[in-house]
Amino acid sequence: MTSGLTGKTDTSFSNASAYRQAVKKHPGIQLITEFELPSVKEKRNITYRKIGSRKLALDAFYPKKSNKEKTPAILIIHGGGWRSGHRQQHIPLAQRLADLGYASFTVEYRLSTEALYPAAVHDLKAAIRFIKANANKFNLDTSKVTVLGFSAGGELAALLGVTNKNPAFEGEKSKDKSSSTVQAVIDLDGTLSFVHPESGEGNDSKSISAATYWFGFPKKDNPALWAEASPLTHAGKATPPFLFINSSVDRMHAGRDDFRKVLDQFNTYSEVHTFQDAPHTFPLFNPWFEPTLRHIDDFLKKVFSEK
Template identity: 55%
Template sequence: MCCFTVSQAQKIPADTSFSIYSTYIKEKKKRPYITIAYPLKMGNFKVKRNIVYVKYPTGNLLLDVIYPKKSKKSTPAVLFVFGGGWRSGNRAQNIPLAQKMAQNGYVAITTDYRLSTHAQFPAAVYDLKNTVRWIKANAAEFNIDTNKITVAGFSAGGQLAALIGTTNHDPQFENEKINNHSSNVQAVIDIDGILAFDHPESAEVSTDPNRKSVAAIWLGADLKENPRLWHNASPLNHAGQNSVPILFINSSTARFHAGRDDLIAKIKPFGIYSEVHTLPDTPHPFWLFNPWFEEVSKIMIKFLDQQFKD
């Protein structure tokens, strides 16, 4: 068993309400055959860990780079955005998938972003766009092709990834820049991340009047209090001619892809590619566990190869 540790200096305690192990214990009761997909101890990749890319009073934001051992030509990059209800989780969650990408010729970056315990929307969007800027500023060190960057997100991270990929050239999300590089990306992989908060398929509105939903906590207001805010945080409402090709990998729980089909319909007239894979009888978050881990990685690699490799 291998553990990939995260070092993050922060003044606010981390929210641990979501963890891979606790989710495993819960899901194993329903599916006793599942196992955790652990990181490899070694492989055909190199790692640079705990790189500070921005500093805030609430703590430094760090990232890790996992990249091929031998890469003489410019290489596409994949930015991984973890999930956890916009309040929990950490960048180590997707190290196993990042290692898979590196072993298949991609530079993988796992990054921190400010959670709702630290800052509300749109702070996380600024952070992820700044991670893209960091990637471009440091491209030479890792042989990264800055015209071939994908953002891949999972659950809440999937929503954020889709928002990054539908807001290229959108000035309202260009604040707090760490450098003058573009924050544009060229593709999105959304794994069980919703596309719309204010949507009939969404379940982000709390039915308990005494309890705010995790979305409302992150957004800073309930839907009734500020519908415009919920609308603006929804990738569906930004989708259009500036959107990028997008891969959806979904569980069998429909609410985790709220707005997906509507988004596909919006980008189709512009000839923007989309692809959907729904894995039957899968829990949320299936990508962290066997037997689904290998299938998810294969779908991702096939999509990336199609988009970026000659």
């Protein structure tokens, strides 16, 4: 099924559309907009990958103060059902994380209007290799790289983490010798499995689901592919520490508890924070943005201080 490959950008999911939806039930929320922080340097629209004439870009936000200590890095992956959304949606988060001392990168990847799974995974692995290959420009500690994603981006972040050192997910490697291995994962309301009983993805009865568009197959026609893209399938000994920050929408973290059981078997650290009564799009708004930021900082200080 390739009907979703329209070649046209889907702009249906944006911060403005998320606000219009969320404010109906949460009238006091505030949409977080970009900051001007004197402590933060930024470089936008950096090409990290070329596929033919197609250029993929990321934006860099990093501490201005030159520090003898190398800086931990965070790759931030936007949501939008693998079909919509834009890296600019998380620039405020990247700016604030940079202010806290993390080099943060908001990243573009090919969506399902342009390319089917696993193209997005290959793009994001390439982005990790790119920031490591350019570590000197941003003063990065390449042994402290985190992937952070929201919604579909959370699923992708989790998949990147569980496929550390798995060549089947690398895609075409460029000439750089950098590794795509990450040392921590932060999943903001992203599913851990497409095939778990808790998953809501793949119900095409009313309209084609976002995941069906991304895979190019309904779940019943290619269940093995849906399982392959599920982070829970690959969780194991090599999986790094995980932070889950969740809304009150249970299906958005399908498979999380079973995923954590696997981590527990290998004594791998994980933690969960749930915002009761929060909408799925909570990372874009206060009153949830600030505590989300604190949870991220506390988690990374904990896992990296132990390295």
